[in-house]
Amino acid sequence: MTASCVAERGPAAGPKIRAVAFDAFPIFDPRPIAALAEDLCPGKGALLSEAWRTRQFEYTWLRVAAREYADFWQVTADALVFAERALRLDLGEEKRARLLGAYLELDAWPDALPALESLRRAGVRLSFLSNFTPRMLDAAIERSGLGGMFDRVLSTDRARTYKPDPRAYRMALDALGLEREEILFVPFAGWDAAGARWFGYPTFWVNRMGFPAEELGVSADATGASLGDLVEFVKAGAV
Structure with a gap:
């Protein structure tokens, strides 16, 4: 070992x-997701990835505690929107769709x-x-x-x-x-x-x-x- x-x-x-x-x-x-975030948001990608990932899992735990289920794809999309707004970014629909789509291209x-x-x-x-x-x-x-x-x-x-x-x-x-x-x-x-x-x-x-x-x-x-x-x-x- x-x-x-x-x-x-x-x-x-x-x-x-x-x-x-x-x-x-x-x-x-999962690293290409973070790399894509940096490509789409130069200089802000690491912050976006961290905020997105953190809120993603916080939402799963909150939904379990509250018994308000939404599937992981929806949670991931919601967390991305929150992270974008928290960092005062304006990704737009195309960039947001590309980031979400990266989860289907692992x-x-x-x-x-x-x-x-x-x-x-x-x-x-x-x-x-x-x-x-x-x-x-x-x-x-x-x-x-x-x-x-x-x-x-x-x-x-x-x-x-x-x-x-x-x-x-x-x-x-x-x-x-x-x-x-x-x-x-x-x-x-x-x-x-x-x-x-x-x-x-x-x-x-x-x-x-x-x-x-x-x-x-x-x-x-x-x-x-x-x-x-x-x-x-x-x-x-x-x-």
Whole structure:
């Protein structure tokens, strides 16, 4: 295992991992969205991206708390409008549509396909468990050439909620027919790692951005910078 992996509980200590459930962004690279924002708003792209991303997730959590559901595509569009106004920008319909459309044009990280193939060869079932709508997930899978890699493609839209609501995490249990200890959850964000651990999933945080862990009283079982680190973790004793 690489030096970037930090484990609190080794996989061999519990039941063997039989499936891996991924958030979208460990597989799909979101960086081109930020790059497009900078191209469209020179000098303001980073601020726009940060405000957009922050409000995007705040809206999902507010809507879950208030029980006022809207799907992730709508939330993403609403968050962009807020970010634009907060920064006193005037994107116009064309630029706004291009930024939203970037979510339908995501490519996989270079390490995604080799890692997924390795896990499948090891007999591990693969699933998505994402806040993305089914349309967003299907578009990214098709564009990245990952069709047929996943046993299940689970969008929290089907439960009309968002992570970290336990109802969202439960979807993988119901779909895969496994115990929660047998499903390794793989998030991109620290808050998602905390949510999965609260739910009871063993969790490997693919921390590509090198962020600190959230101060929420729980932490991932292990952390790595790439999907290669994830494969090493799984093969170290979970399968």
